[in-house]
Amino acid sequence: MAKLTSRKEDYSKWYNELVIQAGLAENSSVRGCMVIKPYGYAIWERMQQRMDGMFKETGHENAYFPLFVPKSLFEAEEKNAEGFAKECAVVTHYRLKNDPDKPGKLMVDPEAKLEEELVVRPTSEAIIWNTYKNWIQSFRDLPILLNQWANVVRWEMRTRLFLRTAEFLWQEGHTAHATRTEAIEETEKMLDVYAEFTEGFMKIPVIKGLKTPTERFAGADETYCIEALMQDGKALQAGTSHFLGQNFAKAFDVKFTNSEGQQEYVWATSWGTSTRLIGALIMSHSDDKGLVLPPELAPIQIVIVPIYFKDEQLAAIDEKVQQLLADFKKIGVRVKYDNSDKQKPGWKFNEYELKGVPLRIGIGPRDLENNQAEIARRDTGEKQSVGFDNIVEFCENLLNEIGDNIYKKALDFRNEHITSVDNWDEFVDVIENKGGFVSAHWDGTDETEEKIKELTKATIRCIPLDNPLEEGKCVLSGMPSKQRVLFAKAY
Amino acid sequence: MAKLTSRKEDYSKWYNELVIQAGLAENSSVRGCMVIKPYGYAIWERMQQRMDGMFKETGHENAYFPLFVPKSLFEAEEKNAEGFAKECAVVTHYRLKNDPDKPGKLMVDPEAKLEEELVVRPTSEAIIWNTYKNWIQSFRDLPILLNQWANVVRWEMRTRLFLRTAEFLWQEGHTAHATRTEAIEETEKMLDVYAEFTEGFMKIPVIKGLKTPTERFAGADETYCIEALMQDGKALQAGTSHFLGQNFAKAFDVKFTNSEGQQEYVWATSWGTSTRLIGALIMSHSDDKGLVLPPELAPIQIVIVPIYFKDEQLAAIDEKVQQLLADFKKIGVRVKYDNSDKQKPGWKFNEYELKGVPLRIGIGPRDLENNQAEIARRDTGEKQSVGFDNIVEFCENLLNEIGDNIYKKALDFRNEHITSVDNWDEFVDVIENKGGFVSAHWDGTDETEEKIKELTKATIRCIPLDNPLEEGKCVLSGMPSKQRVLFAKAY
Numbered sequence: 001m002a003k004l005t006s007r008k009e010d011y012s013k014w015y016n017e018l019v020i021q022a023g024l025a026e027n028s029s030v031r032g033c034m035v036i037k038p039y040g041y042a043i044w045e046r047m048q049q050r051m052d053g054m055f056k057e058t059g060h061e062n063a064y065f066p067l068f069v070p071k072s073l074f075e076a077e078e079k080n081a082e083g084f085a086k087e088c089a090v091v092t093h094y095r096l097k098n099d100p101d102k103p104g105k106l107m108v109d110p111e112a113k114l115e116e117e118l119v120v121r122p123t124s125e126a127i128i129w130n131t132y133k134n135w136i137q138s139f140r141d142l143p144i145l146l147n148q149w150a151n152v153v154r155w156e157m158r159t160r161l162f163l164r165t166a167e168f169l170w171q172e173g174h175t176a177h178a179t180r181t182e183a184i185e186e187t188e189k190m191l192d193v194y195a196e197f198t199e200g201f202m203k204i205p206v207i208k209g210l211k212t213p214t215e216r217f218a219g220a221d222e223t224y225c226i227e228a229l230m231q232d233g234k235a236l237q238a239g240t241s242h243f244l245g246q247n248f249a250k251a252f253d254v255k256f257t258n259s260e261g262q263q264e265y266v267w268a269t270s271w272g273t274s275t276r277l278i279g280a281l282i283m284s285h286s287d288d289k290g291l292v293l294p295p296e297l298a299p300i301q302i303v304i305v306p307i308y309f310k311d312e313q314l315a316a317i318d319e320k321v322q323q324l325l326a327d328f329k330k331i332g333v334r335v336k337y338d339n340s341d342k343q344k345p346g347w348k349f350n351e352y353e354l355k356g357v358p359l360r361i362g363i364g365p366r367d368l369e370n371n372q373a374e375i376a377r378r379d380t381g382e383k384q385s386v387g388f389d390n391i392v393e394f395c396e397n398l399l400n401e402i403g404d405n406i407y408k409k410a411l412d413f414r415n416e417h418i419t420s421v422d423n424w425d426e427f428v429d430v431i432e433n434k435g436g437f438v439s440a441h442w443d444g445t446d447e448t449e450e451k452i453k454e455l456t457k458a459t460i461r462c463i464p465l466d467n468p469l470e471e472g473k474c475v476l477s478g479m480p481s482k483q484r485v486l487f488a489k490a491y
Numbered sequence: 492m493a494k495l496t497s498r499k500e501d502y503s504k505w506y507n508e509l510v511i512q513a514g515l516a517e518n519s520s521v522r523g524c525m526v527i528k529p530y531g532y533a534i535w536e537r538m539q540q541r542m543d544g545m546f547k548e549t550g551h552e553n554a555y556f557p558l559f560v561p562k563s564l565f566e567a568e569e570k571n572a573e574g575f576a577k578e579c580a581v582v583t584h585y586r587l588k589n590d591p592d593k594p595g596k597l598m599v600d601p602e603a604k605l606e607e608e609l610v611v612r613p614t615s616e617a618i619i620w621n622t623y624k625n626w627i628q629s630f631r632d633l634p635i636l637l638n639q640w641a642n643v644v645r646w647e648m649r650t651r652l653f654l655r656t657a658e659f660l661w662q663e664g665h666t667a668h669a670t671r672t673e674a675i676e677e678t679e680k681m682l683d684v685y686a687e688f689t690e691g692f693m694k695i696p697v698i699k700g701l702k703t704p705t706e707r708f709a710g711a712d713e714t715y716c717i718e719a720l721m722q723d724g725k726a727l728q729a730g731t732s733h734f735l736g737q738n739f740a741k742a743f744d745v746k747f748t749n750s751e752g753q754q755e756y757v758w759a760t761s762w763g764t765s766t767r768l769i770g771a772l773i774m775s776h777s778d779d780k781g782l783v784l785p786p787e788l789a790p791i792q793i794v795i796v797p798i799y800f801k802d803e804q805l806a807a808i809d810e811k812v813q814q815l816l817a818d819f820k821k822i823g824v825r826v827k828y829d830n831s832d833k834q835k836p837g838w839k840f841n842e843y844e845l846k847g848v849p850l851r852i853g854i855g856p857r858d859l860e861n862n863q864a865e866i867a868r869r870d871t872g873e874k875q876s877v878g879f880d881n882i883v884e885f886c887e888n889l890l891n892e893i894g895d896n897i898y899k900k901a902l903d904f905r906n907e908h909i910t911s912v913d914n915w916d917e918f919v920d921v922i923e924n925k926g927g928f929v930s931a932h933w934d935g936t937d938e939t940e941e942k943i944k945e946l947t948k949a950t951i952r953c954i955p956l957d958n959p960l961e962e963g964k965c966v967l968s969g970m971p972s973k974q975r976v977l978f979a980k981a982y
Binding site: 026028029030033034035036037038041042044045061062063064065066067068069070071073074075078081085086087088089090091092093094095096097098104105106108117118119120127130131140146150151153155167169342 | 621
């Protein structure tokens with residue numbers, strides 16, 4: 001297998017090669033759409049399982065709404081429609097027929113034109129709020145706390161595996177509430193769930209914040225986000241939670257009778273994370289040898305590789321490993337024994353490093369004699385010999401330690417890359433050279449935000465939730481400002 | 492809530508009302524597409540989880556392929572294309588724009604027409620085999636054993652919730668093999684997995700068989716199926732497993748180098764089950780009071796309902812129930828305690844019967860005095876009082892018994908509705924009046940099959956796998972026949 005380009009040499013190339021070589025995903029013959037390969041999908045499955053559990057613990061249920069949104073529903077909430085109109089795949093016909101001019105070929109049947117075009121959902125607020133309308137009469141019908149796991153399509157012009165694809169997999173929560181306060185609480189609660197998931201399970205530190213008005217979700221009154229930092233110093237939005245106010249309730253006329261018998265519009269939230277998180281995972285932890293996966297998330301946590309010259313040596317190792325496999329499985333560790341004779345140990349070592357398996361156990365004839373094995377950590381590359389008597393407990397502890405270490409490493413990197421700046425030259429210098437988040441004063445206007453983006457490609461990633469108020473002057477305009485916000489170039 | 496129409500009065504109406512009233516699904520504003528509501532989706536999730544485990548145990552992994560199939564790929568395997576062309580939703584444009592004639596409205600942007608139309612997948616053989624082409628060079632790359640959980644779209648003109656919808660959720664397995672024998676073994680293995688799942692988990696007895704050539708999947712050399720019988724005497728195809736021969740390998744030029752160094756086309760299978768199975772579940776077991784769910788599949792296995800007049804009675808029941816809930820949860824029973832004061836016990840009893848909860852435990856003040864509770868079975872309606880000391884074990888056993896009983900009931904009904912007939916009058920009489928499967932001789936021609944369908948609406952559901960050979964004469968044509976096949980009207 002070809003050696004990976006190093007991150008230093010070409011970060012973007014490194015990423016693309018890694019996704020392909022580790023067998024995570026590949027481009028398909030459909031423009032901008034990817035094939036998620038089994039190893040990549042196994043990671044997504046583990047993420048889904050954990051997140052789904054967290055949604056259920058916080059009182060949500062799953063449901064499923066149609067893939068298609070009739071154009072008249074799609075356009076009902078105008079801001080939302082305007083925000084997504086330019087990237088909508090549209091179904092206009094419902095039948096193909098034989099092409100009379102080309103034997104064996106098909107053509108769209110012009111007689112099977114839909115009366116009303118169907119938009120392939122770029123997000124589901126419209127179809128869902130049109131449904132909620134029929135479910136909600138009284139305050140007793142509220143709240144509605146639903147989530148759906150689905151595919152969505154946004155016709156992006158420039159795509160990259162996992163990070164930006166025309167079709168992607170995601171979850172979208174859509175909730176309905178009787179009061180503004182309750183809806184805001186829900187929005188914030190789900191942001192916390194996302195942060196806990198991303199930091200605790202994926203080991204990616206995030207900053208919780210609010211988007212500026214120009215960066216808000218189309219149709220939202222407020223967009224909360226979690227922002228992560230990649231190793232190349234670019235930020236990545238890892239999840240968003242939107243307070244939708246009464247915008248969709250008004251667009252779809254969804255009212256309820258409150259406990260005083262009065263009619264009110266319903267309050268809404270929506271929140272989503274997607275396969276994009278796999279891109280964040282790769283770019284947060286991996287190195288020039290390949291993926292580095294947090295143990296809890298890794299499809300294979302430990303790989304055992306036998307090192308031998310003769311068949312009887314392998315037989316002896318095989319026997320020893322059987323007990324080990326049983327012991328690991330008993331405590332729920334996902335372990336793989338690769339005793340295939342198609343590849344040499346050195347090849348296997350590289351392969352499992354590329355795939356990010358957190359621990360590798362190598363066992364040779366000499367190890368057997370000494371009643372021990374060699375354990376190699378993927379994150380630090382450290383190796384040590386450990387006796388078979390306490391190897392299971394040792395590995396279990398080490399897996400936890402690796403998770404902690406990966407998180408700490410990413411957190412240290414992130415913290416070293418939040419730079420406070422107070423003048424424009426410094427701002428440009430940090431954005432251009434050091435990268436990462438720049439904490440700077442901003443005058444609060446769309447114009448300045450836009451101007452900074454034009455000049456530096458940096459956008460306001462968020463206004464951190466725990467932001468201290470502080471008098472200052474906008475880094476570009478010099479106008480007064482009450483707090484710093486975080487700028488960065490972003491994926 | 493409105494009383495259900497009885498099955499006897501109008502089976503079809505009963506089904507539609509039950510799906511709505513039990514909160515399983517409803518029609519959406521998109522023609523032929525349904526909304527799967529939380530209770531229906533919870534059933535699907537449990538089915539997915541169990542099936543997914545069975546796929547993994549038999550060596551399969553999950554992956555994800557694009558929703559869209561470019562027309563040129565779609566038409567490559569001609570029979571497959573021909574079979575699905577008439578029901579394809581087609582994406583022709585990738586952008587909407589403001590309608591200059593209608594402020595606030597959108598229109599399809601004529602300048603954003605795709606060079607090549609995209610078919611929304613009705614099934615994924617084409618897109619997957621076009622991908623496998625790049626994955627397969629040598630016999631060492633085989634077999635490929637993948638499954639995908641996805642949504643598909645088939646533009647059906649007459650739709651019914653779960654049974655036939657324009658969009659539905661399903662799993663589709665797609666495997667690639669070096670030999671014909673291995674591919675056939677896979678096809679048969681997955682049919683067995685489906686039968687085991689349907690009978691063991693859903694408690695629906697099925698007949699395994701082969702489809703006739705006219706009923707085969709478009710592009711298959713052989714279609715295996717499992718056929719179930721609904722309470723109205725109509726059959727329902729509950730899953731199919733296709734031996735695709737080398738048809739897709741030839742269409743997409745997928746060859747491998749065998750161990751002798753020669754190039755060969757790859758052998759293929761595909762197999763699928765869908766949310767249609769939920770329709771089968773409903774129609775197999777449910778009664779005029781509502782759903783009857785097999786305990787293993789039921790989202791709620793036991794509901795506990797307090798019966799009280801005064802608050803202090805409820806407090807005493809609450810206290811007793813806490814221990815019970817903990818005990819049930821400890822052994823993995825899904826239990827719900829409904830002590831809401833919004834509804835009376837009688838309403839709750841009806842509601843949980845409608846929802847098919849297998850066991851109901853009612854506890855009143857008198858029960859507490861006697862240290863017992865009343866247990867009601869959903870399947871038979873039987874009630875009995877059981878002491879708290881052994882109530883958990885009692886319920887656990889009863890849940891198993893209910894599963895067995897539901898299966899036996901459906902099996903007895905099915906077996907009573909396989910009628911062997913030897914002449915045409917009898918054939919018509921049984922199809923028209925008794926219903927169920929008719930086991931009859933058929934001359935093996937498409938013409939006779941078609942004629943029988945025209946005359947009676949009955950189709951050949953399958954040629955059972957364990958069919959004994961037996962000389963006879965075709966029930967319609969009188970031509971010689973070597974075996975009986977199963978006819979029925981079907982969903």
